[in-house]
Amino acid sequence: MKKKTILVRLLALLLLTPLASRADEGMWLPLLLKQLNESDMQKRGMKLSAEDIYSINRTSLKDAIVLFGGGCTGEMISGEGLLLTNHHCGYGQIQSHSSVQKDYLTNGFWAMNRSEELPNPGLTATFIVRMEDVTAQVLKDIPAGLPEAEREKKVKANIEAIQKAAVQGTHYDAQIKPFFYGNEYYMYITETFRDVRLVGAPPSSIGKFGGDTDNWMWPRHTGDFALFRVYAGPDNKPAAYAAENKPYVPKHFLPISLSPIKESDFTMVFGFPGRTTEYLPSYAVKEIYEVSNPAKIAIRETKLNILDKHMKASDAVRIQYAAKYASISNYHKKWIGENRGLKKLDAVGKKEELEKQFTAWVNASPDRQAKYGTVLTEFQKNYNSLNGITLSRDYFIEAVLGVELLNYAQAYVNFVDLVKNKAPQADIEKQLKNLGNYAGFFKNYNVAADKEVFAALLSMYRKDVPTQFQPAYFTSTVNKKYKGNLKAYAEDVYSKSFMTSPEKVKTALNQISATNIKVIEKDPAYLLARAFTENYRTKIQPTYTVATDANTLNNRLFVAGLREMQTDKKFYPDANSTLRVAYGQVSGYEPQDGVRYKYYTTLEGVMEKADPDNVDFQVHPKLAELYKNKDYGDYGWNGEMPVAFIATNHTTGGNSGSPVINANGELMGTNFDRAWESTMSDIMYDPERVRNIIVASNYTLFIIDKFAGASHLIKEMKIVKETPTDSRLMIQPSPQVPAKDKKKEKKTKTKIKAKAA
Structure with a gap:
């Protein structure tokens, strides 16, 4: 009996023992590297210190990293403002400068001097000045147990006050974001440059080689990079675009290594990962796997097939829809791979096992029962309440708003709402002015393609969304007037709506005013868009919002409980588009039984894939000639021209364009994708x-120099052929640090020590 009791206790202890953090998992806050990661990173071969990576007392690697636009990362690679990111991150800008006559998408673009560099209105490059833990200030005077809506209102007020005080009297911006579902808050002080010009981009046959066929796949042979330049005013500070602006002189830029890359080499990704959800409960993962992903995959596949047909039939349409198609396709394929990975990992089963351990831990203590006892049952109740709601929401976003005409009509729905709700005249006039900015929409719009999308996607909506969650106007119109014929409905809407051409819009806007909205209210596209919007607002959004708010509170408690239970585990917060460090190593892998991939690809693989009849695998004649002559300059390894390599870094969307940095602080490559088998890492690593x-990096420089002949750009960079003995020579101290920032650094370090204790 005694032996049995001991065995039971040992088994319980084993169940509750936290699993060690899995190798290479994590998106870590640069501010906390000293406390959490420095020792491990150095054991793996890193020769830098945490201070070399993130510091506000002196120049550090973080000073070379930028948030590029709204959703990618870039890195400074010269002292003259030269910025490197992905071709697909700059694709929208490249497309915006392209036309049938100047097809930079197909032919590439290279500015051979500064005067040829192309401005990009609205494009920004944002640097991180410093980070700060502001949890105590944000949660000040907020009692536990406060209803979620009231809590969020107080949190928002505190955040606004803290942000305002932090940047008062400066040209900086401040942003505070929640971490661990609101258990912690960190503030980012940023500096944003608004004059960012296109410098160079390879042709799509290099920058998109493999296209949708190879997207999310390995082996890969894509030269996915583009070059921009950040410009500043005469004081080296941000300034609006002006011809006389000067290239920005960064505090730090990354030297570029040409050393051969070996398996097991240390790698560090420094960038702005967009969104992960590593701590979701099993109910949420099951909903993603069984409901959301299958629906979104089917909708996007239908739309992609239609757009592909129209793009192949017309070069003008191809250019119009190039960026849109790439964007739609990207996550379509990602979701397919994610579901495959979740199934392979038995992610739902693993989550359920963790929840069993959590329940046992909670039940072992009355205090824990009081605090965490209802978390899992509340999750179950909330996700059950979303039955039919989540699917309807996904269809509204992907199918209804996936029709460009209905998406565009939303602006008119909002305008009519302002008028009918008697909003301030200034708000009405502002929205009316926005309606006048229609040229951008029609520049990249094709009526025939969108009309076919309308019929196809709304047919899917009608079939798949539960009838009780569909708008009555839609169902009655389709069933009674058009006898279920969505093609006939599409023909009628597109022929009668004024929103299908710039000329019709111009005529309509001449009649529309703050007191005259009749021309809008009788438009068939507006009527349908309003029906869908009101249906969403009344039948879908309220239930979804209630469940989401409840789950936010539950997630906060669940993660707090997991951190309390697994005391030996290092927790990293989910990605939320804030600056993070991920580290790992160069490594091949075995994705499935009998398949082994090596860790790098070469130009030889490009030639093996070459197919002149397949747009995804067409090879530029000059690249073929360079390969034939083995004319690799200084950039080859042992007679081979490397193209891409893989590593074990934990990345996600937003890490596109992130620098991959070696043990010495040098650029070894530019992150651009994940293997298809990896896409479930947003949920489970x-x-x-x-x-x-x-x-x-060798391939990037090879294309710039040998292919494009833009050797003037190479001369700007610091190329490292042999690593210096003391790698920290790469990180030079900044000449001066404002006293205010020094105080912030000291204050933050004190907080970190207190939290660690």
Whole structure:
């Protein structure tokens, strides 16, 4: 009996023992590297210190990293403002400068001097000045147990006050974001430059080689990079675009290594990962796997097939829809791979097992029962309440708003709402002015393609969304007037709506005013868009919002409980578009039985894939000639021209364009994708399968120099052929640090020590 009791206790102890953090998992806050990661990173081969990576007392690697636009990362690679990111991150800008006559998408673009560099209105490059833990200030005077809506209102007020005080009297911006579902808050002080010009981009046959066929796949042979330049005013500070602006002189830029990359080499990704959800309960993962992903995959596949047909039939349409198609396709394929990975990992089962351990831990203490006892049952109740709601929401976003005409009509729905609700005249006039900015929409719009999308996607909506969640106007119109014929409905809407051409819009706007909205209210596209919008607002959004708010509170408690239970585990917060560090190593992998991938690809693989009849695999004649002559300059390795390599870094969307940095603080490549088997890492990391895909710096420089002949750009860079003995020579101290920032650094370090204790 005694032996049995001991065995039971040992088994319980084993169940509750936290699993060690899985190798290479994590998106870590640069501010906390000293406390959490420095020792491990150095054991793996890193020769830098945490201070070399993130510091506000002196120049550090963080001073070379930028948030590029709203959703990618870039890095400074010269002392003259030269910025490197992905071709697909700059694709919208490249497309905006392209036409049938100047097809930079197909032919590439290279500015051979500064006067040829192309401005990009609205494009920004944002640097991080410093980070600060502001949890105590944000949660000050907020009692526990406060209803979520009231809590959020107080949190928002505190955040606004803290942000305002932090940047008062400066040209900086401040942003505070929640971490661990609101258990912690960190503030980012940023400096944003608004004059960012296109410098160079390879042709799509290099920058998109493999296209949709190879997207999310390994082996990969894509030169996915583009060059921009950040410009500043005469004081080296941000300034609006002006011809006389000067290239920005960064505090730090990354030297570029040409050393051969070996398996097991240390790698560090420094960038702005967009969104992960590593701590979701099993109910949420099941909903994603069984409901959301299958619906979104089917909708996007239908739309992609239609757009592909129209793009192949017309070069003008191809250019119009190039960026849109790439964007739609990207996550379509990602969701397919994510579901495959979740199934392979038995993610739902693993989550359920963790929840069993959590329940046992909670039940072992009355205090824990009082605090965490209802968390899992509340999750179950909330997700059950979303039955039919989540699917309807996904269809509204992907199918209804996936029709460009209905998406565009939303602006008119909002305008009519302002008028009918008697909003301030200034707000009405502002929205009316916005309606006048229609040229951008029609520049990249094709009526025939969108009309076919309308009929196809709304047919899917009608079939798949539960009838009780569909708008009555839509169902009655389709069933009674058009006898279920969505093609006939599309023909009628597109022929009668004024929103299908710039000329009709111009005529309509001449009649529309703050007191005259009749022309809008009788438009068939407006009527349908309003029906869908009101249906969403009344039948879908309220239930979804209530469940989401409740789950936010539950997630906060659940994660707090997991951190309390697993005391030996290092927790990292989910990605939320804030600056993070991920580290790992160069490594091949075995994605499935009998398949083994090596860790790098070469130009030889490009030639093996070459197919002149397949747009995804067409090879530029000059690239073929360079390969034939083995004319690789200084950029080859042992007679080979490396193209891409893979590593075990934990990355996600937003890490596109992130620098991949070696043990010495030098650029070894630019992150641009994940292997298909890795896409489930947004929800659950698996060290055996997760691999990020990187275009090798050698290939980037080879294309710039030998292919494009833009050697003037190479001369700007610091090329490292042999690593210096003391790698920290790469990080030079900044000449001066404002006293205010020094105080902030000291104050933050004190907080970190207190939290660690």
